[in-house]
Amino acid sequence: MQVEKKEFKPTIVAFCCNWCSYAGADLSGTNRLNYPANVKIIRVPCSCRVNPMFVLRAFQRGADGVIICGCHPGDCHYTTGNYYARRRMTLLFSMLDFLGIERDRTRLEWVSAAEGAKFAATMNDFVETVTKLGENKRLEDLRCKKQ
Amino acid sequence: MQEAMIKRAKELLTDGTVNRVLGWQKGGVAYDATPAVFDSAEALEQGFVYDDFTAANLSKYLVKETKNEGKVLVFLKPCDTYSLNQLTKEHRVNRDNVYVIGVGCDGKADVEKLRAQGMDGILGITAEGDNFVVETLYGNKTVAKADVLAERCVVCKSRKLMTYDEILGEDGEVIDSNRFDMVEQLENMTSDQRYAFWQNELSRCIRCNACRNVCPACTCEKCVFDNVNSGVANTAAADSFEEKLFHVIRAFHVAGRCTDCGECSRVCPQGIPLHLLNRKFIKDINELYGEYQAGEDTDSRGPLTNFTYDDCEPSIVHERGVE
Numbered sequence: 001m002q003v004e005k006k007e008f009k010p011t012i013v014a015f016c017c018n019w020c021s022y023a024g025a026d027l028s029g030t031n032r033l034n035y036p037a038n039v040k041i042i043r044v045p046c047s048c049r050v051n052p053m054f055v056l057r058a059f060q061r062g063a064d065g066v067i068i069c070g071c072h073p074g075d076c077h078y079t080t081g082n083y084y085a086r087r088r089m090t091l092l093f094s095m096l097d098f099l100g101i102e103r104d105r106t107r108l109e110w111v112s113a114a115e116g117a118k119f120a121a122t123m124n125d126f127v128e129t130v131t132k133l134g135e136n137k138r139l140e141d142l143r144c145k146k147q
Numbered sequence: 148m149q150e151a152m153i154k155r156a157k158e159l160l161t162d163g164t165v166n167r168v169l170g171w172q173k174g175g176v177a178y179d180a181t182p183a184v185f186d187s188a189e190a191l192e193q194g195f196v197y198d199d200f201t202a203a204n205l206s207k208y209l210v211k212e213t214k215n216e217g218k219v220l221v222f223l224k225p226c227d228t229y230s231l232n233q234l235t236k237e238h239r240v241n242r243d244n245v246y247v248i249g250v251g252c253d254g255k256a257d258v259e260k261l262r263a264q265g266m267d268g269i270l271g272i273t274a275e276g277d278n279f280v281v282e283t284l285y286g287n288k289t290v291a292k293a294d295v296l297a298e299r300c301v302v303c304k305s306r307k308l309m310t311y312d313e314i315l316g317e318d319g320e321v322i323d324s325n326r327f328d329m330v331e332q333l334e335n336m337t338s339d340q341r342y343a344f345w346q347n348e349l350s351r352c353i354r355c356n357a358c359r360n361v362c363p364a365c366t367c368e369k370c371v372f373d374n375v376n377s378g379v380a381n382t383a384a385a386d387s388f389e390e391k392l393f394h395v396i397r398a399f400h401v402a403g404r405c406t407d408c409g410e411c412s413r414v415c416p417q418g419i420p421l422h423l424l425n426r427k428f429i430k431d432i433n434e435l436y437g438e439y440q441a442g443e444d445t446d447s448r449g450p451l452t453n454f455t456y457d458d459c460e461p462s463i464v465h466e467r468g469v470e
Binding site: 052053056059060073074080083084086088089090091092093094095096097099100101106107108138139141142 | 333338340346391392424432453455467
C-alpha cells in the first residue's frame with residue numbers, strides 16, 4: 001500500500017497588537033507581500049494582553065510555533081504595555097526552554113504599523129524555522145490532535 | 148524553646164496584647180505538626196508544639212486571621228518572615244493586626260530523609276548540637292543534622308528575621324547559599340535531557356493542588372485553577388500537556404513574588420522538586436533584571452510589575468545555555 005507523504009506545514013499562531021503589528025500585517029497585505037497562509041493572526045489590544053496561558057493554550061490546540069508581535073519599545077499605544085510584555089515573555093520563554101521545549105518555537109518581535117515588509121519577512125523566517133523543527137511534540141495535547 | 152514560646156504566648160494573652168495565638172499543634176503523627184489557632188492558656192498548654200518537625204510556614208494563615216477582630220500572635224521562622232513581608236507589601240495581610248515573635252531556626256528535619264536512614268515509628272525529635280536525637284518506637288537514635296535536613300534548609304538563603312516585634316532565640320544572617328546549583332546543572336544539560344528530566348518529574352503529579360494551597364504567594368481568592376470554564380480546573384491531568392501547563396502557570400503566577408520558602412516541595416506528596424521551577428524564575432530575574440529578593444522589604448516594586456527602557460529582548464534565551 002502506498003502511503004502518501006504529506007509535506008509538513010506548521011501551524012503558527014501570531015498574537016498581533018491592534019495598534020502596530022496588526023496594522024503592519026494589513027500593510028503587508030495591501031502591499032501584496034507574500035507570507036505563508038499557515039500563520040493565524042489573533043488580534044490583541046496590546047502585546048501585554050498576552051497571558052502566558054494564551055501561549056501554552058495555543059500549543060495545546062495545535063500550534064507548532066507562537067509569535068507575539070507588538071509596537072516597538074517606546075511606541076506602545078498604552079505607553080508602557082510592551083515593556084511589561086517584554087519582561088514577561090522573556091521569563092516565559094526561558095522557562096519553556098528550561099523544561100526542554102525547543103526555544104525556536106516561541107518568538108517576540110516588534111513590528112510597527114509602517115513595517116509591512118518586516119512583518120512578511122518575520123513570518124517567512126519564523127515559518128521556515130518552525131518547519132525545520134517539525135511538529136510540536138513536546139507541548140502537544142493528544143486529545144486536541146486532528147486525525 | 149517550646150516552653151519559652153508557650154510562656155511568652157501566655158503572657159501576651161493575659162495582658163491583652165493579643166487574643167489568639169497562631170502556632171503548630173500535634174498532628175496525627177509526631178512529624179506532622181499542623182498549623183493551629185489557640186485562644187487560651189489551657190489550649191496552648193495542651194496542644195502547642197515546636198520542634199524540628201514544625202516546618203509549616205504560618206504566614207499564609209495570616210491572610211484570613213488578620214481579617215478577624217483583635218491582634219493575633221504568630222511565631223515565624225526567618226523564611227516565614229520573608230513571606231509575611233511580601234504579603235504585607237501586597238496588602239493581603241494587615242500588619243497592624245499581627246504580633247510577630249521571630250524564632251531563630253537552624254533548619255528543619257525532612258522525615259523522608261529520616262526514613263531513608265532506616266528510622267521507623269518516629270515519636271519525636273530533639274536537636275543536640277550538630278545531631279538530631281530521634282525518639283522512635285525502637286529506642287532513641289542519633290543522626291547527623293547534615294544528613295537529614297530538608298533540602299531547602301541545606302541551601303538556606305537567610306537566617307535573618309526580616310520583620311518581627313520581638314525575638315526568641317537568636318537572629319541570624321543572610322547566607323551566601325548555593326541554592327541555584329541544581330538549576331544551573333539543569334541549564335547546562337541539553338534540551339533533550341531537560342525534557343526527559345521534567346517529563347519524569349512532572350508525570351508523577353496527581354494534581355492534589357497542595358503546592359498551590361500551601362504557597363504563601365498564592366493567595367488569590369479566585370484561582371484560575373478553580374475556574375471550571377478554564378479547562379484546567381481541579382482534575383487529574385489527562386494529558387502530559389496539562390501537567391506542564393499547571394506547573395508553568397503556577398510558577399509563573401508567583402514569579403517575582405516567590406520568596407523561595409520551599410513549602411511547595413515540602414508538601415508535594417509525589418516528591419516533585421517544584422522549587423526548581425520557582426528558583427529558575429528567581430535566577431533569571433536576578434541575572435536579567437538585577438538581584439531581587441522578594442520579601443526583603445515592604446515597599447519596592449516587584450520585577451514583573453516594573454521595567455527599564457533597556458531591558459533585554461526575549462531572544463536572549465537563545466544566547467544563553469546549551470542547545
